Amino acid sequence: MGLLARRNLFHDRVRFAVTLTGIVFALVLIIIQFGLFLGFTTTTSNNIDHSNADLWVVFHGVGYFDTGRNFSERKFYQVLSTPGVAQAEKYMQAFARWKHPDGRVENVQVIGFHPGSGMGEPWNMVQGSVADLKQEDSVIVDELYRNKLGVQKIGDRIEIGDHRARVVGFTRGIRSFTTSPFIYAKFKNSLDYTNPTSSEDSTAYILVKAAVGVSPIELRERLRTRLTDVDVYTTAEFSRKTRFYWMFTTGAGLAVLTAALMGLIVGVAVVAQTIYAATMDHIREYGTLKAMGATNRYLYRVLIEQAVWSAVLGYGAAMIVAYFIVRASEESGAVILMPWSMSVGLFFLAIVMCIAAALVSINKVTRIDPAMVFRG
Amino acid sequence: MTPSQAQIVIRAKGLSKVYREGETELRALQDVDLEVRAGELTLLMGPSGSGKTTLLSILGCILRASEGRLEVLGENVSGLPERDLPRIRREGIGFVFQGFNLFPTLTAAENVALALDLRGIRAGAAKKRGGELLAEVGLAHKAGSFPADLSGGQKQRVAIARALAGDPPILLADEPTAALDSTSGRTVIELLQRLARVHGRAVVMVTHDPRVLSFGDRIIHLEDGRIVREENNATSAIETSSFLEVQPAAPVMARELLI
Numbered sequence: 001m002g003l004l005a006r007r008n009l010f011h012d013r014v015r016f017a018v019t020l021t022g023i024v025f026a027l028v029l030i031i032i033q034f035g036l037f038l039g040f041t042t043t044t045s046n047n048i049d050h051s052n053a054d055l056w057v058v059f060h061g062v063g064y065f066d067t068g069r070n071f072s073e074r075k076f077y078q079v080l081s082t083p084g085v086a087q088a089e090k091y092m093q094a095f096a097r098w099k100h101p102d103g104r105v106e107n108v109q110v111i112g113f114h115p116g117s118g119m120g121e122p123w124n125m126v127q128g129s130v131a132d133l134k135q136e137d138s139v140i141v142d143e144l145y146r147n148k149l150g151v152q153k154i155g156d157r158i159e160i161g162d163h164r165a166r167v168v169g170f171t172r173g174i175r176s177f178t179t180s181p182f183i184y185a186k187f188k189n190s191l192d193y194t195n196p197t198s199s200e201d202s203t204a205y206i207l208v209k210a211a212v213g214v215s216p217i218e219l220r221e222r223l224r225t226r227l228t229d230v231d232v233y234t235t236a237e238f239s240r241k242t243r244f245y246w247m248f249t250t251g252a253g254l255a256v257l258t259a260a261l262m263g264l265i266v267g268v269a270v271v272a273q274t275i276y277a278a279t280m281d282h283i284r285e286y287g288t289l290k291a292m293g294a295t296n297r298y299l300y301r302v303l304i305e306q307a308v309w310s311a312v313l314g315y316g317a318a319m320i321v322a323y324f325i326v327r328a329s330e331e332s333g334a335v336i337l338m339p340w341s342m343s344v345g346l347f348f349l350a351i352v353m354c355i356a357a358a359l360v361s362i363n364k365v366t367r368i369d370p371a372m373v374f375r376g
Numbered sequence: 377m378t379p380s381q382a383q384i385v386i387r388a389k390g391l392s393k394v395y396r397e398g399e400t401e402l403r404a405l406q407d408v409d410l411e412v413r414a415g416e417l418t419l420l421m422g423p424s425g426s427g428k429t430t431l432l433s434i435l436g437c438i439l440r441a442s443e444g445r446l447e448v449l450g451e452n453v454s455g456l457p458e459r460d461l462p463r464i465r466r467e468g469i470g471f472v473f474q475g476f477n478l479f480p481t482l483t484a485a486e487n488v489a490l491a492l493d494l495r496g497i498r499a500g501a502a503k504k505r506g507g508e509l510l511a512e513v514g515l516a517h518k519a520g521s522f523p524a525d526l527s528g529g530q531k532q533r534v535a536i537a538r539a540l541a542g543d544p545p546i547l548l549a550d551e552p553t554a555a556l557d558s559t560s561g562r563t564v565i566e567l568l569q570r571l572a573r574v575h576g577r578a579v580v581m582v583t584h585d586p587r588v589l590s591f592g593d594r595i596i597h598l599e600d601g602r603i604v605r606e607e608n609n610a611t612s613a614i615e616t617s618s619f620l621e622v623q624p625a626a627p628v629m630a631r632e633l634l635i
Binding site: 001003004007008011284285288289290291292293294295298370371373374 | 429432433436438439459462463464465466467469471473474477479480481482486490491493494495538542550
């Protein structure tokens with residue numbers, strides 16, 4: 001049975017190539033779309049996920065990162081005085097105008113935090129250090145945006161929000177979901193760059209660390225009871241809300257998932273068509289097998305083995321193609337992520353896809369009349 | 377183990393087959409009574425449309441009769457559910473087709489081995505047995521050849537080897553010599569006769585070919601779905617090399633059936 005399945009599958013090389021192409025196309029499209037989806041969702045919440053905080057205190061009604069609104073720092077002191085709070089830091093996120101050396105202007109998102117606090121800091125430093133931000137009017141940017149921002153090395157001077165500043169470090173892999181790159185600065189400077197008229201007594205967020213032995217959920221409830229006009233979320237909750245907003249409220253995620261689903265449907269259709277065509281080409285053989293006493297189950301196993309071989313080989317080819325695509329995306333503004341769990345899931349998806357595609361053929365061979373072998 | 381000589385392996389009583397298409401009714405077989413014995417080569421002859429292939433299909437449990445009773449190897453198959461018929465075919469019947477129906481992507485040996493695979497024989501044992509069967513039909517040297525590289529006669533002998541894979545007591549052949557030249561045809565018919573006379577199998581063969589008349593032990597003539605005449609060939613046999621050469625030694629005894 002296995003030999004017949006393999007020989008029939010590989011016998012017609014052109015048809016087999018078409019089958020593989022369909023599978024590779026479907027899987028690579030799914031990888032790109034889901035990979036982009038994962039990349040985007042990770043990007044939208046990366047500052048939250050890397051904050052090293054247990055809780056986020058935000059202006060009431062702020063549903064996601066990127067739209068922080070300032071509130072009085074009185075809340076900050078209320079947080080600090082709450083039992084169970086080990087540490088609290090003010091944190092800023094707002095947009096500003098970045099001026100190129102050649103005069104062009106870019107929008108950037110300024111992240112303000114307290115260097116050395118251990119919370120809200122940039123990560124993956126490849127040049128310079130976070131501690132360098134303690135210097136006045138210093139900023140850290142991601143190396144991905146060197147050309148976009150017109151900076152190439154540490155020490156380059158820039159203008160942001162009508163203030164002059166100096167680049168003191170570069171990170172790697174901190175992408176912005178919007179077109180505005182993240183610029184990291186100490187809290188006080190961030191206020192100058194984004195809204196010079198704003199009071200130093202205000203903040204957009206408060207990052208909170210729970211004391212040892214205090215659960216973040218418990219602390220969250222405690223803070224919700226004590227504070228008014230603000231919302232309190234765990235880091236996971238705020239991260240989830242932010243991702244959900246960008247992915248589904250804006251429709252971006254739905255578009256990506258729809259494209260992935262279309263890829264799946266195309267893959268199934270192509271594989272179904274080629275397996276069906278191959279089955280029809282060999283229909284007399286299936287009729288002969290039935291006349292010889294093969295059960296329907298035996299025939300199904302031939303078809304399913306063909307489907308599984310197609311899936312395995314198609315998956316292998318798709319992984320090779322995907323590897324190069326994923327590597328290439330690392331240098332771009334839109335990263336495609338492919339965690340190992342996705343790779344494993346795709347393998348099973350390929351198997352299911354190809355077996356589903358074989359169902360049409362399975363239905364056909366079930367209905368074969370073995371008496372057909374007596375007709376010319 | 378093959379049934380003993382003269383044992384009845386197929387018993388058909390009152391077989392009829394009606395095809396219905398809308399309001400049109402076609403009676404392909406009408407009230408056929410037939411017994412097939414081990415050790416005999418039975419020929420089914422008649423003009424086109426006489427019901428020969430329909431009868432063969434019913435005897436082989438590929439088609440169901442509309443009426444009548446059919447016993448195969450002592451089992452009443454008329455009342456068996458459809459899902460049990462593959463078992464009857466697999467365990468008791470080998471088929472040889474006019475168009476050979478070999479699998480083009482498999483070699484001769486692999487074609488025979490596939491029939492063993494159907495029966496659950498493991499690959500190693502199937503390959504060995506396949507080689508033995510090909511040797512029995514004189515094609516051991518063609519084990520690695522694909523059907524496209526074989527002559528018509530060789531293909532049919534491979535098909536016979538495949539039909540013998542399950543050691544079936546019954547062999548049903550549908551015009552096995554129709555696509556062959558006279559030399560190949562003779563080789564094939566001699567092989568089928570040997571399988572009946574020497575190995576004790578019941579061989580039933582549908583044929584138009586008058587060249588094979590002298591090889592049959594019984595010749596059953598059909599017309600319009602009915603058996604109209606039955607002849608018995610009393611014969612003597614002279615063994616030459618690996619094939620039997622059959623000479624009719626007594627007058628043909630014919631029996632006209634009342635229509």
